[in-house]
Amino acid sequence: MDKPHVSRIITSNLCVLCGERPETHAHLFFKCSYSSRVWNAIISKVGIVIPPMRWDCLLQWAATNFHHKGKFDHMMVRHAITSSVYFLWQERNAxxxxxxxxxxxxxxxxxxxxxxxLLLHYKKPIPAR
Structure with missing residues (x-):
């Protein structure tokens, strides 16, 4: 399912976050101007660089590059990605x-x-802002 479009509830196929382009998963999570502001704020706090990629490649990229469950930085990146996706989807649904x-x-x-x-039990300080 590439279009997170619900018939009878959404009358337009435009992204409900920015209203600029048709809503697809790729747009909603990566190309949307609203989502970009959220992503940029979060990744700047955790100090990661997410290379430009398609939506369907993100999880594979994170699993390949941040697979050590005991490493704080790896755990933080995985949680940053999942939190971002979760909160963007919740905002879309709201x-x-x-x-x-x-x-x-x-x-x-x-x-x-x-x-x-989520990361409170780790000893390394977590960015406050």
């Missing part, structure tokens, strides 16, 4: 089903807070 909108800065702060909570 807009579709509840007509509730959050600013990208607010969403990225919430995702970072969740990331810090």
């Amino acid at each position: 807009r579709v089903f509840n007509n509730h909108h959050k600013e990208a800065a607010t969403l990225s702060k919430e995702a970072m807070m969740q990331l810090r909570i």
Whole structure:
């Protein structure tokens, strides 16, 4: 399923986050201007660089490059990616089903807070901002 479009609920095929392009998974998570602001805020905090790639390659890239479960940096990157995807999908659904909108800065702060909570048991300091 490439189009996360729900018939009868969404009357347009445009991305509900930015309203600029047709909504596909690739657009929603990587090319959308709203999503880009969220991703950039999160990855700048954790200090990673995600190379440009298709949506379907992201998980394979992360699994290949960050596979050590005991390494803090690897765990942080995996959780940063999953938190970003989760919070973007939740925002999309909040807009579709509840007509509730959050600013990208607010969403990225919430995702970072969740990331810090997930990683609290590690000894290395977690970025606060």
